[in-house]
Amino acid sequence: MVVAENLTKVFDGLTAVKGISFTVERGERVGFLGPNGAGKTTTIRMLYGMSPPTAGSLVVLGLDVRDDIRDIKRRIGVVPQETNLDTDLSVRENLEVYANYFGIPKKAAGGRLHELLAFMQLEERANTMVDTLSGGMKRRLLLARALLNNPELLILDEPTTGLDPQARHLIWDRLKSLQEQNVTLVLTTHYMDEASQLCDRIIIMDEGSIIAEGNPLDLIETHIGGEALEIRVAEGQREALQELLVPKSEYYEVQHDTYVFFALAADELMRAVKDAGFEIEYALKRRSTLEDVFLKLTGRRLRD
Amino acid sequence: MNPLIKTARSISPAGVIRMWYRNWKIFRKVFWFAAAPNFLEPVIYLTALGIGLGLLVRDIEGLSYVQFLAPGLLGSTVMYASSFETTYSSFIRMKYEKTYDAVLATPLSIEDVIAGEILWGATRGYINALTFLGVIAVFGYVDSAAALLLIPLLFVFAALFAIVGMIYTALVSNINLFNYYFTLFITPLFLFSGIFFPISTLPAWAQKLALFTPLYHVVLVCRGLTLGRLDQDVFTSIFITVALTAVLFLIPIAIMRRRLIK
Numbered sequence: 001m002v003v004a005e006n007l008t009k010v011f012d013g014l015t016a017v018k019g020i021s022f023t024v025e026r027g028e029r030v031g032f033l034g035p036n037g038a039g040k041t042t043t044i045r046m047l048y049g050m051s052p053p054t055a056g057s058l059v060v061l062g063l064d065v066r067d068d069i070r071d072i073k074r075r076i077g078v079v080p081q082e083t084n085l086d087t088d089l090s091v092r093e094n095l096e097v098y099a100n101y102f103g104i105p106k107k108a109a110g111g112r113l114h115e116l117l118a119f120m121q122l123e124e125r126a127n128t129m130v131d132t133l134s135g136g137m138k139r140r141l142l143l144a145r146a147l148l149n150n151p152e153l154l155i156l157d158e159p160t161t162g163l164d165p166q167a168r169h170l171i172w173d174r175l176k177s178l179q180e181q182n183v184t185l186v187l188t189t190h191y192m193d194e195a196s197q198l199c200d201r202i203i204i205m206d207e208g209s210i211i212a213e214g215n216p217l218d219l220i221e222t223h224i225g226g227e228a229l230e231i232r233v234a235e236g237q238r239e240a241l242q243e244l245l246v247p248k249s250e251y252y253e254v255q256h257d258t259y260v261f262f263a264l265a266a267d268e269l270m271r272a273v274k275d276a277g278f279e280i281e282y283a284l285k286r287r288s289t290l291e292d293v294f295l296k297l298t299g300r301r302l303r304d
Numbered sequence: 305m306n307p308l309i310k311t312a313r314s315i316s317p318a319g320v321i322r323m324w325y326r327n328w329k330i331f332r333k334v335f336w337f338a339a340a341p342n343f344l345e346p347v348i349y350l351t352a353l354g355i356g357l358g359l360l361v362r363d364i365e366g367l368s369y370v371q372f373l374a375p376g377l378l379g380s381t382v383m384y385a386s387s388f389e390t391t392y393s394s395f396i397r398m399k400y401e402k403t404y405d406a407v408l409a410t411p412l413s414i415e416d417v418i419a420g421e422i423l424w425g426a427t428r429g430y431i432n433a434l435t436f437l438g439v440i441a442v443f444g445y446v447d448s449a450a451a452l453l454l455i456p457l458l459f460v461f462a463a464l465f466a467i468v469g470m471i472y473t474a475l476v477s478n479i480n481l482f483n484y485y486f487t488l489f490i491t492p493l494f495l496f497s498g499i500f501f502p503i504s505t506l507p508a509w510a511q512k513l514a515l516f517t518p519l520y521h522v523v524l525v526c527r528g529l530t531l532g533r534l535d536q537d538v539f540t541s542i543f544i545t546v547a548l549t550a551v552l553f554l555i556p557i558a559i560m561r562r563r564l565i566k
Contacts, residue, residue, distance in 0.1 A: 050565065086406075097325075
């Protein structure tokens, strides 16, 4: 579906993407994660021709992005990060104009349009002007628009940023049912829950390179173990706690006065703490999350 | 490969028409509250200056003032309508409404988008100019069947100003910079291209300068053809405007590619 080899992008001397290689299989759902400036948006912009690669090769649907971008764009759908609907037009007219860019004949477009409005729960809004829609409805319309040409590959740049939980869940639900129709998804996101929910495979980027890749659960297991113990003990005992638990953990972090130890089984850590008679002020056992992995791999430094 | 040849090869006529159609569809929808007043503007000028000022001004080149003025305003109508479209309107679509980003995710190329925008800008100018031509014909200010030649030519003139506007748009980063375009370029053209008075009243250097500006030639052709004064200058000016339009057409498209596809 997508094969990138040594893909590189340089803007005015600044290397945004540093020779990355990855593949996306048909029907797969792949998420790009990374702090701001990691190169994920640049990477997906290269997929649909908005940004020609500086070096390396990028083949989408068996076609080279440098030579056949028009044919590639006929067969993919793009949901942009920023809303770019035609604000002077109604919901239906937006879809009609967009179908026209693909040369979809009016009659065929009519049927498809009806289907998509139903699929995105926008039927009752068909004649509403776009600028009066809520953020969630606009995003649903963007998704409907990207599906007009029955794309084989759907590219989404932060599909739910800025939406309320209800709107996010509706979008997730729709994206899951697209996967049942064997549509391949490539998305970027800042939300770890979104990535865990939607993606079969995650590619974590930082500073233009891929630093980790895999299924969400595998990533958690390999990098930090499946469970976490958040614990705070009396001030004088902290060093002793660290000495006791660090050898038993895959990884640990200090968040202000609280430690988080990651291991395969948090119970064992807890038992060790109790046996040693520490004065526990706060303790919480939980599953480790993708966010823990992400912060371990990319650090806590702000990127803006 | 020469970048202009590459630009020409990246244009698909179907894509251009589709981009044009988007703008046409919106124009029809918003016509009554957004576009209709533009048609009245030249008529107001013609009435105020032709009748008001006309009473005080002697005949110019054997014409009453309003007869002299009417074809000149035809030229400025073409210029204003198409210039606005490919400057402010196109810039808003590009930068604020992100329309180009939306369209570029479809099979259209950046070349299709910009060529479609230029074609649309030309259409806007053309619609206004044809309407105004009809108005002055009804008022009896069109004396010659040669004016029929304006039916194709007005489209070329409109395209010329659409292209020049798009070149400026491709180069500026801030919407306020269009003030310079209109104040320092369009307004002087409007005032010194022979619309309100013959440029023979200007100093010799200013007359020479006028020869290098597009509106001077457009006004000369509009006046020559509506009045049936078909001298050598009219044909020279037709040639210059048509050639200039053809030569400039690909330039804004090539600049826009460099700007938007990074």
